[in-house]
Amino acid sequence: MIPKIALCSQTLRSNSGFSRYFKLLQRPWTHHPALPAASRGIHVDSPPIIPSLITSYAHGTSTTSLLHSTVGDSLLRTVERFPDREAVAFLQDGVRKTFAQLQKDVDQAAAGLLALGLQKGDRLGMWGPNTYEWILFQFATARAGIILVSVNPAYQLKEVEFTLRKVGCKAIVCPTEFRTQKYCDMLRQICPEIETSTPGDIRSARLPDLRSVIVVGSRQPGMFLLEDVMQAGSSQYMQQLQDLQRKLSFDDPINIQFTSGTTGAPKGATLSHHNIVNNAYSVGKRVGYTWRPHTRICLPVPLYHCFGSVGGGICMAVHGVSVVFPSAGYDGKANLAAMESER
Structure with a gap:
C-alpha cells in the first residue's frame, strides 16, 4: 500500500x-x-535512531525583554547595588547574611566544589530542609556551572536512591539528620561502601556516579564536612572559578526539579539559567519588587520546590529583596512571629 x-x-x-x-x-x-x-524518519514513542537537541524559544507578543543572565551574574549585579543590604535571615539558626557576605561565601563554596573534582555539567544533590546551606549551594553550584538537583527532604530510601541514580549525582549535600529523617544513615544503607571510603572517592555499586557526600553537622566516616569544602577553595581554585565564568551561558542547564511522582516514578525537569532567572524576574514585576524601594519576604515554603527556590533565592538575586526563613520546616507560629518581628 x-x-x-x-x-x-x-x-x-x-x-x-x-x-x-x-x-x-x-x-x-x-x-x-x-x-x-x-x-x-517518522516520530514515534521510541527514541530516534540519531537523537538531536535543538534549542528553541516559544514566546508571545510582549514589550518586556527577557534577561539574558546567568544566576551567578544576577547575584553579582545585586551585590554591586546593595552590598550591605540583608540578603537572607534564617531565624531558627540565627544566621543573617548581607549580599556581600553571601557572595563571599558562595565563591568560597564554589571554589571548594572545584577542589573536590566537580566540573561544569556535573550534578550535585541538595537534600535537606530550609537552611543557609541550601541557599549557599544553590548559588555555589550556579557559579561553578554544576547542576543543582533539588531533592525532597522527606524522601525515603527508595526515593532518594532512584533520584540520585536517575540523574547521576556526583555529590550530595545533606545534614546528618532533621526531625525523624536520618540522612546519613539512609545514605549508608544505600551505599555501605561509604563507611570504608576516603572522602571524595566513594565507589558504590548502587550509585555508581556518586563520589562525595558533604555533611552539615558532625563529621561522618567517608564524608566531607561543609567546613572541609569551604577550606578547600584555595586561591588556585578561586582563579579556576573566575576563568570558568567565561564558559558559562544562560542557556546552560542549572537545576533539575523532580515531579511529585503521584502517577508514576518522579521525572526530572531540567531548567536553565534563562528559565529560572526570567521566572523570578516575571514574578518580581508582577508583585511589585521592581518599583518598591525594598521588599522583605517571609518564605515558609520548602526550598527544594520551585516555589521556594525561585520565589525565594532567585528573586533575592534578581531583585535584591531580603528573604526571611522562619524555620527549617513549616511552623505556623514561627511564620507569624517572623512577620511580626522582621517586617
Whole structure:
C-alpha cells in the first residue's frame, strides 16, 4: 500500500507551486513502507535512531525583554547595588547574611566544589530542609556551572536512591539528620561502601556516579564536612572559578526539579539559567519588587520546590529583596512571629 502522504503528493503535483515542497516530502521511506517507523524518519514513542537537541524559544507578543543572565551574574549585579543590604535571615539558626557576605561565601563554596573534582555539567544533590546551606549551594553550584538537583527532604530510601541514580549525582549535600529523617544513615544503607571510603572517592555499586557526600553537622566516616569544602577553595581554585565564568551561558542547564511522582516514578525537569532567572524576574514585576524601594519576604515554603527556590533565592538575586526563613520546616507560629518581628 502506498502511504497517504505519497498519495497526496501524486494528487497535487500538477500544481507547480508545490513542486519544491513535494521534493522535501519524497523521502526513501515513502517508497518503503515496510521499513520500521523509526528508520523511515517518522516520530514515534521510541527514541530516534540519531537523537538531536535543538534549542528553541516559544514566546508571545510582549514589550518586556527577557534577561539574558546567568544566576551567578544576577547575584553579582545585586551585590554591586546593595552590598550591605540583608540578603537572607534564617531565624531558627540565627544566621543573617548581607549580599556581600553571601557572595563571599558562595565563591568560597564554589571554589571548594572545584577542589573536590566537580566540573561544569556535573550534578550535585541538595537534600535537606530550609537552611543557609541550601541557599549557599544553590548559588555555589550556579557559579561553578554544576547542576543543582533539588531533592525532597522527606524522601525515603527508595526515593532518594532512584533520584540520585536517575540523574547521576556526583555529590550530595545533606545534614546528618532533621526531625525523624536520618540522612546519613539512609545514605549508608544505600551505599555501605561509604563507611570504608576516603572522602571524595566513594565507589558504590548502587550509585555508581556518586563520589562525595558533604555533611552539615558532625563529621561522618567517608564524608566531607561543609567546613572541609569551604577550606578547600584555595586561591588556585578561586582563579579556576573566575576563568570558568567565561564558559558559562544562560542557556546552560542549572537545576533539575523532580515531579511529585503521584502517577508514576518522579521525572526530572531540567531548567536553565534563562528559565529560572526570567521566572523570578516575571514574578518580581508582577508583585511589585521592581518599583518598591525594598521588599522583605517571609518564605515558609520548602526550598527544594520551585516555589521556594525561585520565589525565594532567585528573586533575592534578581531583585535584591531580603528573604526571611522562619524555620527549617513549616511552623505556623514561627511564620507569624517572623512577620511580626522582621517586617
